[in-house]
Amino acid sequence: MFGCVRAAPFNGRVPYDMFGWLASQYRPRPQLSVRSAVDPEGQAPGRRVTNFELLPMTVRFKHLRQVAKNSVGVYRSHIHGRGLFCKRDIECGEMVVEYAGQVIRSVLCDKREKEYEAKGMGCYMFRIDEQTVVDATVHGNAARFINHSCEPNCYSRIVDIFGKKHIIIFALRRILRGEELTYDYKFPLEDVKIRCTCGSRKCRKYLN
Known part of the structure; x- marks a missing residue:
């Protein structure tokens, strides 16, 4: 146990997560509805x-x-x-x-996945059909x-x-x-x- 963070051994940087704050324990989730037992019709x-x-x-x-x-x-x-x-x-x-984002051609998927991986970013994509995909990584x-x-x-x-x-x-x-x-x-x-x-x-x- 160390009293100061800077006194602890350096184990490397935590990978950057631009959405990390969304999972903060200090952001309380909505309370579960009290109508969990029955609906208005019983x-x-x-x-x-x-x-x-x-x-x-x-x-x-x-x-x-x-x-x-x-x-x-x-x-x-x-x-x-x-x-x-x-x-x-x-x-x-x-x-x-x-599920919104930037609509791209399927042939661009692999290229973008490699770009995001190189930047240490998560990849969020959803296929619409054989030709088009929604890329929600940045614009989603x-x-x-x-x-x-x-x-x-x-x-x-x-x-x-x-x-x-x-x-x-x-x-x-x-x-x-x-x-x-x-x-x-x-x-x-x-x-x-x-x-x-x-x-x-x-x-x-x-x-x-």
């Missing part, structure tokens, strides 16, 4: 059809733009350092957040911090809004304030495994 929170699922995608997307910033926030997570959490109750089928929003879970409460979907493709995260069930948002990354099977730390009852142990 049913246990789970999968049920809501009015959101009956509305046109354009109307739902407009609503998303109005409420997204006040609906979610990035806080410390046990899954992967930091994650995205609900700041209000979210209904089943509701658009939660758009909070959606890039959504963690994987083998038992998720959200799912991703590509939707066409006025001729433009968007990656939208939807609520798979009713999600209560204070819950961490997760979806299944659905990585392809590979020999080199990436360990899963979601901690769910149905955890597959590996992301791929």
